[in-house]
Amino acid sequence: MGRSLKSLNCIRCAPSHFKYLFLLAIVCGAIFLFFTISNTTVDFFLSYETPTSPMDFRRSSIPESDEGFTINTVGCTIPGLRPFDDSIKKFITPPDISQCRYANISLLGSNDTHIWVIHERLQYYNVPDNVSFSCCYKPFYRPNTILDITSNDVDERVKYDTCVMFADYIEVANEFVKVSCSYHLKIIYESFFLFAPKKPFISYQAKEKKVNFTDLGRNLTNKTSYNVIVIGIDTVSRLNFYRTMPKTLTFLKMKGAIELLGYNKVGDNTFPNLTPMLMGIKDTDLKKTCWPDLRSSFDNCPIIWKWFKEAGYYTALGEDSAKLGTFNFGKMGFVGNPTDYYTHTFMHEAEINVGNNKDFNSFICMGNKYFYQVLLDYIEALTRTLKSSRLFGFFWEVTLSHDYLNYPMAMDYSYEKFLRKLDKSQYLNDTVLVLLSDHGIRWGNIRHTKQGRLEERLPFVQILLPPSFRENYEYAYNNIKQNSRRLTTPFDIHATLMDLIDLNKIKDEIIDSRRKTSYANERSISLFLPIPTNRTCKTAAIDDHWCTCYKSRKILDSDKKVIDAAQNLVKHLNVLIQDQPQCAQLKLDEILDASEMMVGTQHEREKEWSEIMVVVRTLPGGGVFEATLRQDEAQWMLAGTVSRLNLYGDQSRCVQHYQLKLFCFCQ
Structure with missing residues (x-):
């Protein structure tokens, strides 16, 4: 202390110009030290560098896997992709979103x-x-x-x-x-x-008999089980998650989250990708399983929260939009409450009464608060309310991320803060947390780039396991780490969630015996089991149109095969809307892009069949559609469903069918 005072006195008694020089040196040194520490901290915690302005992109340092591939196995190779590739830099700009500007000051x-x-x-x-x-x-x-x-x-x-x-x-x-x-x-x-009040626990059996059983402080769930929380952010590719939500990503990496690099979507939009995740079946199988038509509810469907409920869990289904709800957009939803906690009623009333800042498809704000923040606060409240019980929760954000590539940037701080709160409360010590998306952005200029097409098919998945998981289930943990570089799908997420209902199924000795079972051709494999290296899109039930494992080569728009494929695509679109007389017949306006998919052997492609991915514009309306068509002898058939690459807006206002809206131009 005396030495410090002496130094201070020396400064006071020095000539004035020396004082200023000395102080200037201190200030410069402090600034230098600050930036040195800041840069070191950023480089240490971030695996890539974020842009300082829309056009100032530095080279990403995200590690790529073997030989520059995202994944590289016998059955599938996905090319190496970088978040700030030269082909997409121009599409990455900070979003212009103000704070719920049309809302009144909260009273x-x-x-x-x-x-x-x-x-x-x-x-x-x-x-x-x-x-x-x-x-x-x-x-x-x-x-x-x-x-x-x-x-x-x-x-x-x-x-x-x-x-x-x-x-x-x-x-x-x-x-x-x-x-x-x-x-x-x-x-x-x-x-x-x-609010999230504590509700009486109604067992699955009691619920079926309409008899109430109150949980009087007893934990009805096995103490060795974990909470399972699935949180979805709509329309975010793996690399767009890196670009737009670096704070959230950094926290997950710091906590040891496992990222699925080869997670491939299996359908066009949200519903066909969440159906396999939540039910283990394709959306096209629902007609003969539990959902015969659009006038039917989903109450009889084998949705996974029913099995968690049967195992003694509280269950929750929460989405930040009622209008765009997974089971409500163009559909009936549920007659009974599907879960113990169900937010649809609240979100619907809030949307129609105080919803504001509508940005294309949905209201962004509830009063002066973002709808996504309402959902995050609700999840956090549930974790406090049910801390002594077990919870399976499925939550989905759509309002901010659905329509625009860069809007997730506005949510990054909130998601990171939310995760840090769960961590601080020790909730993550007993919770398996899955943060994921259904697909990447499906429209806009980025979709006309090769990387944009791949990103759209490769949504992000981050799985955070509790610290005790690695100790208690070593084989399962090692397998999921290994599977991070294998071809995976929503079907595998479903199998993984099913394993979490009964943790006895993933004990080391059980995993050891299960892995010896031949399941190479199964479309649904738990991530706790080793996924075969020879897994292909075909064995994983991924249609050729969505498969990111195949190479392709550009071909001329004037090629006869391309013209035939384009004409057959438009013909197929008109078949889809033929029962809707209010929809105009579509005509081919222009072929925008064409590639031959390298599927099968060279001999098969030359002698027997070929697959053409074609992008066309149609009239009237200027709809832009992408599809993969296979030519087998003289026949053309779709190898998957059709993607729409631009927004239809109110062009399809005359139809209510959630799929036909993509194709209909109302006359």
Whole structure:
């Protein structure tokens, strides 16, 4: 201490110009030290470098696998891809999203137990703080019966209770709450609140018999089991996750999350990719399994949360949009509550009453709060409420990430903060967390690049296992690490989740015996088992159109095979809409791109059949479609479904079918 004072006195007694020079040296040294430490920290924690401006991209340092391939096995090679490849730099720009700009200043605050008036903000509503002012607390819920329905759609039914008035604060006793505040008999503010109260545990057997059994503090789940939380972010490829959510990625890497580099989608959009994940079957199999037509509900479908419920878990299904819900967009949804905690009723009411900042397909904000943040806060509240029980939760964000390539940048900080909170609360010590997407961006200019086409088929998957997992299930852990560089699909996620219901199935001795079973041709393989190196798209049930393992070569648009393929594609589109007289017949306007897929042997391609991936524009409407067609002798057939590469907007307003909307141009 004395030495420090002496140094300070020396500075004071020095000539003034020496003082300034000395202080300047200290400041420069501090700045240099700051940037040195900052750069070292960034380089240490980040596996790649993020752009400092839309056009300032530095070389990514993401490690690639063998010989520059993303994965390189006997059955599948996926070329090496870099987040900031030269072909896509121009598409990466910071999103122009302001903070829920059309919302009023919040007049109410809340926590897990209370809602209160923020009196100092009354001035913004021209309300004196000392006058008569009141708010109406109105709970609402989804009735158990469908006799009292206020909506034409069964999953949108809702019932509101009577008002409870308060002027200062009120204790919360409900799951969904609407609060309206009035001054001089005029409503000046309205808000919706989503809570996660502890509910009585109803066992699967009791639920089927309509008998209630209350969990009186007992943990009805095996103590050796883990919580299982699946959180989806719609329309984010593996590399776009790197580009747009580096903070979240850095946290996951720091915690030892396992990334699936060869995770290949199996269908076009959300529904055909989540059906295999949640049910273990293709969406095309639902017609003969549990969902005969669009007028049917999904109540009888073998969705995985039913098996977790049977094993003694609380279950939750939460999405941040009711309109774009996985089971609701163009579909009926559920008649009964599918899970113990189900947010659809709340999100629907919030969307139609206080939803704002609509950006193409969905409302981004609920009042002055992002809808995705509402969902994250709800998940966190559930983890607090059910900390002494076991939870299986499936949650899906769509409002911000669905329509635009770069919008996930706006969510990065929130997701990282959310994960850090779970970590700080020790919740991750008992939880298997799966963070993933269904596919990459399906439209826009990036889709016309080779990398954009591959990214669209390679969504991100990050799996974070609790620290005890590696100790207790060493073989299973080593297998999932190995499988990070194998060809994987949503079917494999389903098999993995099924294994987590009964952890006895992944004990070392059981895994050792299971791996000896021949399953090379199975489409659904648990990630806790070694996935064969000779696995192909065919054995993994990936249609040729979606397969990223195949090489391709460009061919001229004028090639006769290309013209035939394009004409047959348009013919197929017209067959799809032939029962919709309100839809115009489509005509081929232009062939935009064509490639020959290197599928099968050279002899097969030359003598027997070939596959052409073609991109066309049609009239009327200018729809841009991509498909892979196989020519077998004189016949052309689709090798998968058809992708639409540009948005249809309101062109398809005259049809309600969620698939036909892609192809219909309303006359």
